[in-house]
Amino acid sequence: MEHVKVSSLLRFKSNEASEKKKVVKATDSDRKDDHDGVLSSDGKVTEKVEKGRQNKRERSRACKCINSCCWLIGCMCTTSWLLLVFLAYIIHASMPAVQLPEFPGARMKREGVVANHPVVLVPGIITGGLELWEGKPCAAPLFRKRLWGGWGSGCTNIFRSPLCWTEHLSLDYETGLDPPGIRVRPVPGLIAADYFAPGYFVWAVLIENLAQIGYEDRNMYMAAYDWRLSFQNTEVRDRSLSRLKAQIEIMYATNGDKKVVVLPHSMGAVYFLHFLKWVEAPAPMGGGGGPGWCAKHIKAVVNIGPTYLGVPKAFSTLLSAEGKDISIIRAMASGLLESELFGLQTVEHVMRVSRTWDSIISLLPKGGEAVWGNLDWSPEEGYECGLEKKRHFQADSRENNSKSSEENSSLQVNHPKKYGRVISFGQEASQDFMHTSISTNLNASHGKFRTEFDEMSHESFDKIVEKKVYTTTDLVDLLRYVAPKMMRRAEAHYSHGIAENLEDPKYNHHKYWSNPLETKLPDAPDMEIYCLYGVGLPTERSYVYKMSPSSDKRKGIPFRIDNSVDGSDDCLKAGIYFVDGDETVPVLSSGFMCAKGWKGKTRFNPSGSATYIREYRHKPPASLFEGRGLESSGHVDIMGNLAMIEDVLRVAAGATGPEMGGDQIHSDLLKMCDRVNVPL
Numbered sequence: 001m002e003h004v005k006v007s008s009l010l011r012f013k014s015n016e017a018s019e020k021k022k023v024v025k026a027t028d029s030d031r032k033d034d035h036d037g038v039l040s041s042d043g044k045v046t047e048k049v050e051k052g053r054q055n056k057r058e059r060s061r062a063c064k065c066i067n068s069c070c071w072l073i074g075c076m077c078t079t080s081w082l083l084l085v086f087l088a089y090i091i092h093a094s095m096p097a098v099q100l101p102e103f104p105g106a107r108m109k110r111e112g113v114v115a116n117h118p119v120v121l122v123p124g125i126i127t128g129g130l131e132l133w134e135g136k137p138c139a140a141p142l143f144r145k146r147l148w149g150g151w152g153s154g155c156t157n158i159f160r161s162p163l164c165w166t167e168h169l170s171l172d173y174e175t176g177l178d179p180p181g182i183r184v185r186p187v188p189g190l191i192a193a194d195y196f197a198p199g200y201f202v203w204a205v206l207i208e209n210l211a212q213i214g215y216e217d218r219n220m221y222m223a224a225y226d227w228r229l230s231f232q233n234t235e236v237r238d239r240s241l242s243r244l245k246a247q248i249e250i251m252y253a254t255n256g257d258k259k260v261v262v263l264p265h266s267m268g269a270v271y272f273l274h275f276l277k278w279v280e281a282p283a284p285m286g287g288g289g290g291p292g293w294c295a296k297h298i299k300a301v302v303n304i305g306p307t308y309l310g311v312p313k314a315f316s317t318l319l320s321a322e323g324k325d326i327s328i329i330r331a332m333a334s335g336l337l338e339s340e341l342f343g344l345q346t347v348e349h350v351m352r353v354s355r356t357w358d359s360i361i362s363l364l365p366k367g368g369e370a371v372w373g374n375l376d377w378s379p380e381e382g383y384e385c386g387l388e389k390k391r392h393f394q395a396d397s398r399e400n401n402s403k404s405s406e407e408n409s410s411l412q413v414n415h416p417k418k419y420g421r422v423i424s425f426g427q428e429a430s431q432d433f434m435h436t437s438i439s440t441n442l443n444a445s446h447g448k449f450r451t452e453f454d455e456m457s458h459e460s461f462d463k464i465v466e467k468k469v470y471t472t473t474d475l476v477d478l479l480r481y482v483a484p485k486m487m488r489r490a491e492a493h494y495s496h497g498i499a500e501n502l503e504d505p506k507y508n509h510h511k512y513w514s515n516p517l518e519t520k521l522p523d524a525p526d527m528e529i530y531c532l533y534g535v536g537l538p539t540e541r542s543y544v545y546k547m548s549p550s551s552d553k554r555k556g557i558p559f560r561i562d563n564s565v566d567g568s569d570d571c572l573k574a575g576i577y578f579v580d581g582d583e584t585v586p587v588l589s590s591g592f593m594c595a596k597g598w599k600g601k602t603r604f605n606p607s608g609s610a611t612y613i614r615e616y617r618h619k620p621p622a623s624l625f626e627g628r629g630l631e632s633s634g635h636v637d638i639m640g641n642l643a644m645i646e647d648v649l650r651v652a653a654g655a656t657g658p659e660m661g662g663d664q665i666h667s668d669l670l671k672m673c674d675r676v677n678v679p680l
Contacts, residue, residue, distance in 0.1 A: 534633020
């Protein structure tokens with residue numbers, strides 16, 4: 001009997017333990033479900049929670065789909081590029097009889113030209129490499145690998161994980177500096193900007209030619225900096241300006257007290273202009289070098305493709321993330337670039353990233369309507385877009401020059417263009433719109449705070465289109481209206497006007513130092529300034545816009561270049577008006593300061609530093625073996641132009657402007673300068 005009692009007691013305890021386990025499991029289950037959502041009476045997860053889980057799974061699948069698509073596209077592009085490079089190599093090896101012209105470095109070495117002045121290279125926007133030093137978990141394997149420039153496992157991450165890549169290339173929208181938890185830094189050394197991609201040189205050809213006459217690491221330096229930042233922020237975050245100052249002083253001291261020749265390219269020209277003012281300005285805003293630092297250390301500033309007065313395409317970049325090439329792709333394959341089905345929306349991502357780069361604001365046109373024209377006037381008026389082709393044809397056929405000038409003048413009279421209307425909504429507005437029709441004023445402080453198009457109302461879009469025509473002055477107001485947060489951040493670092501009185505103490509602030517119309521050159525009468533740039537290529541100047549066809553324009557970018565608009569000549573193609581330049585920078589921006597603004601003693605050049613212009617007329621490659629062309633005048637391709645390389649080498653070897661033949665002008669630059677109304 002006692003045995004039965006013990007057995008019953010054991011069964012009771014076992015059942016009790018089992019019940020406790022069930023209670024514990026139920027409690028754990030309740031907690032888990034409570035963590036995910038609210039439980040219904042029958043213990044099932046509510047419909048809201050289940051829908052959330054489903055959306056999460058769909059987003060995960062969408063991200064995987066985006067990454068897979070981009071990875072596939074990247075593999076195809078990379079394979080195609082490598083095949084083209086290999087094919088070019090095979091063809092070149094199989095035809096040894098084809099002889100290319102000798103590069104200037106080898107020829108000048110035989111002539112006895114040798115390295116003399118130390119050389120500093122200053123890259124422009126985009127061309128310098130960037131590498132990762134700290135990032136989010138998605139970029140963990142990319143430590144110290146390139147995210148921009150070059151071609152490696154880091155750069156190809158754009159194809160593997162594009163959203164992660166864009167996140168790491170973006171800057172903080174509030175500060176213009178690093179986002180929390182991310183550090184991307186410029187690649188140091190000559191490899192920072194020698195090649196942008198395999199086979200696509202930037203500085204490599206010029207470096208090679210400099211090396212042939214004796215240059216090496218001890219007397220040649222690449223002043224790499226983070227081109228995304230505002231110029232002053234490169235000093236705040238990385239001490240880039242201080243490093244440049246110290247490096248110039250070291251090169252001066254270790255090369256027999258020989259002054260340095262500085263070679264800025266593109267945006268590097270305005271970056272170094274900022275440096276010229278910073279280095280002599282007192283600390284903490286400046287470098288504390290004091291008056292006379294530039295006169296002691298710098299022999300010449302040889303600007304290649306300078307953007308001194310900005311580029312109109314900076315407006316289109318910030319307004320619709322477009323230029324000539326992107327607008328054509330967007331028109332032909334808008335479903336690929338902006339597909340909501342695949343979630344690519346490439347143009348929107350480009351805009352979000354580029355609006356965090358304060359450097360783009362430095363490229364907005366400077367001088368307003370006094371330089372770039374208004375509704376009825378522009379310095380390029382009378383320019384004939386087909387003139388360069390005609391000139392080449394006439395030069396090849398050796399026709400009479402006087403007959404050519406008569407034909408050109410008659411063409412110029414018959415085709416007036418109103419380039420001062422930088423952005424117009426509709427072709428008619430770009431040509432015949434009258435002053436009295438413009439009555440709408442944009443006010444950035446009206447309505448709620450806006451930084452993105454998807455935060456704006458349809459009435460706001462209508463208000464923008466209603467104005468019809470925008471000059472350079474109007475466009476700055478427009479950017480303040482559509483992106484006031486970006487402009488308030490950027491305008492703390494840049495200014496785009498014309499100084500009335502350069503003695504005003506306000507111009508001692510760093511925001512004016514990169515604008516040649518609001519700052520003075522240093523007191524260095526022996527310092528030479530060269531403007532070397534290409535001409536003869538159609539260059540973007542003004543745009544015809546339209547509303548995007550999307551039914552809900554707040555889901556994307558509401559405006560786009562109207563590719564359906566073409567003119568009767570080459571001046572207006574696919575919604576873009578073209579003028580003379582290097583395909584990126586108009587002649588006016590590259591040459592005005594050297595031709596007029598700094599020529600002789602002016603209020604912008606009180607010490608009278610000598611300035612020289614060297615233009616290089618474009619000539620396309622004669623064969624496949626010339627690659628991008630030995631006489632190309634393209635904005636980047638000019639870095640391989642033989643005539644330009646020879647001029648650079650001669651200045652570095654000690655030649656002066658008069659010894660090189662002085663100015664070399666092929667364009668109508670001087671006529672344009674005469675029309676610009678800037679007091680000197």
